[in-house]
């Protein structure tokens with residue numbers, strides 16, 4: 471199947487990165503959000519990240535200009551009706567994603583493939599509530615999208631081979647590597663990574679270490695590029711908590727219970743970098759632990 475126009479729903483940290491790499495690869499991108507401010511910020515951030523790539527000679531100035539010209543934005547979801555593929559990358563809440571699909575489906579052409587960048591939610595369940603479960607699958611990028619090599623591709627129970635192959639073709643055109651994951655809670659990367667982050671929060675909660683010693687231990691002692699609490703702030707504490715809840719509910723095992731301290735940070739609205747406070751406070755020149 472020939473894919474040329476791609477719709478991206480949600481212009482947060484993942485949506486802007488996804489739009490960026492799709493545009494560089496030559497796709498026409500239509501980026502949607504409910505918030506004009508999020509769209510404006512996403513376009514400004516894409517411009518900045520592309521400029522950094524130009525200055526590091528990863529792409530030319532002409533390639534940057536061509537990529538920017540391929541990105542349009544809209545607050546009207548029906549505008550995505552003319553795309554060949556939609557990648558939904560809105561907030562990690564099933565009811566949010568469900569409402570988006572309900573609103574979008576009447577406008578989609580029959581051939582359009584519908585995918586979700588969800589970190590954890592059942593692809594089969596999301597697909598079952600659409601008119602095209604065979605053309606629905608998980609298209610899971612990693613953060614930061616322009617840097618991370620992997621994309622997890624997750625087939626729902628009804629996803630057909632043509633849909634999988636078309637999405638694989640997009641991943642290959644992006645120069646990224648696909649990993650095929652079965653549709654179980656949080657798939658592969660987050661099934662392993664996010665319980666590790668949750669355990670780091672328990673380590674903090676129980677006073678085994680402080681924010682600095684926990685992050686330093688995993689950076690210097692296990693060669694992780696970021697400490698687990700720094701990484702949690704980078705992913706978003708709301709997203710980490712949502713993933714733990716999906717694991718806990720979906721696998722019915724107490725080993726996945728979210729740490730109460732993670733819940734408390736989310737309740738405070740301290741969601742990490744995106745709200746400037748989480749395990750670290752980002753409002754100054756350098757991040758400072760918040761406890």
Ligand SMILES: CC(=O)CC(=O)SCCNC(=O)CCNC(=O)[C@H](O)C(C)(C)COP(=O)(O)OP(=O)(O)OC[C@H]1O[C@@H](n2cnc3c(N)ncnc32)[C@H](O)[C@@H]1OP(=O)(O)O
Pocket residue numbers: 519522523526528588589611612613614615616617618659660663695696701705709
């Ligand atoms: C939650 C989920 O569903 C799934 C997930 O995504 S889980 C999260 C997965 N991601 C990770 O684990 C990231 C772990 N961290 C890292 O790999 C590294 O810290 C990092 C790549 C983010 C930054 O690396 P670093 O060496 O500290 O920084 P730095 O040297 O400044 O940047 C390295 C490159 O990344 C780019 N970069 C860094 N942050 C970026 C961002 N937010 N957006 C775009 N590009 C970025 C830089 O421009 C630089 O590019 P070049 O190599 O082309 O020069």
Ligand SMILES: NC(=O)C1=CN([C@@H]2O[C@H](COP(=O)(O)OP(=O)(O)OC[C@H]3O[C@@H](n4cnc5c(N)ncnc54)[C@H](OP(=O)(O)O)[C@@H]3O)[C@@H](O)[C@H]2O)C=CC1
Pocket residue numbers: 479480481482483484485502503504505508558559560561562563566569570587588589590610611612613704705706709744
């Ligand atoms: N963060 C990460 O490291 C990763 C996240 N993901 C997944 O990607 C998705 C997005 O995450 P992320 O980008 O981090 O989240 P963000 O919170 O950064 O962005 C989500 C964006 O979606 C917008 N949004 C909310 N509701 C709607 C709607 N109905 N229509 C259109 N846009 C909407 C939000 O607007 P507003 O702010 O106004 O609510 C916000 O701009 C989630 O499913 C997440 O699990 C996948 C891989 C990695």
